[in-house]
Amino acid sequence: MTYPPEPWYLEGRLYASVWTVPRSDAPVPLPPRVRPVTLLGRALVVTAWAVYEGDGVLRYREVLRAVLVRRGFRLMVTVTDIRVDSEASRAGGRALWGVPKELAAFAVTGHDMFSARARDGHGHLCAARFRALTRASLRVPLAFRVAQTRAGRLHVSPVRCRGRARPARASWEFGGTGPCGGPGHRRPLLSVLYEDARMLFGSDPNRP
Template structure:
């Protein structure tokens, strides 16, 4: 069994994100107890490529799809599909947070942070999951803090985990392709509503480590 770090995971790298509005009836299954946030029968769904590098607790590549949901009135994000190229990341994601990680092979080239467009492909042994290209447009000033919570199904219950991040950001032009037989269930049609690149992000995923109780004297 691969070993993995305890939570929280401190991660850093580059993220390439696109968002779509998709019909609610076409969404993949969500955990019991959460509902999609909808507008006129459409839900916000995203897909992202992530490269965890620099001083990340683990170094690996990732492609994922996620849905904006609510637990009661509380906004949350649920990851519906995700592949990584790190067995420790797969094991840790599943066992710590209920994130349904699978393994895939990645072919990623380019670096938007250095003025080069990103080209990315992810494949399983059976088929291609997705291909995408990103080209940076307008760099936004400053570094942007973002905090949210991921809710997944773990052990028959909802598991909610905090995510805290900060990054530089750029508006981007992106093109995605999902083969008809892709296991990545993102019912997106046409160009994304919005695409962003998050440069040199720093991210903390999971609950802070609990201090050991002080022995009684």
């Protein structure tokens, strides 16, 4: 399976919810030498849908679960579960960065009123509905690092993103221990629609 070299330039929309969970319920496994960030015994978890479209190197959909981690005092994010509907995305994510992508089938509709469902070969994984709470948006640049396990070792990748954020209301349905399993019995702490996103994932190996 061929896939684009890093960095990947992606365009699209993201629908994300933030949760707090007890430290003992934080997603695993984590890479070596990183620990979950906790506050009063609770870890910070993000579940998100992405619809990559436009002029990026790939067009696909994904749903993921990630946890905020630290290596020393440096904050990073680890993706513990993720499903995509692209063979190239699956192969490249695993080989380049150690992101544990698996395949699933997606049903996605809407924009401001967004609905999505993902199923793998074993049945229902998760579903969500998002509703933007306002038409006004705020330009929010993001820069962070993703920490994964690649070839048995810690692998850290930079992510840079520009887009417009709007608050949203979200409801989730979770099935089992897939890419959203865990916090489904509570409401998320906050939810957001991040649109017109321009993302650069990874680093250019040819740059000094």
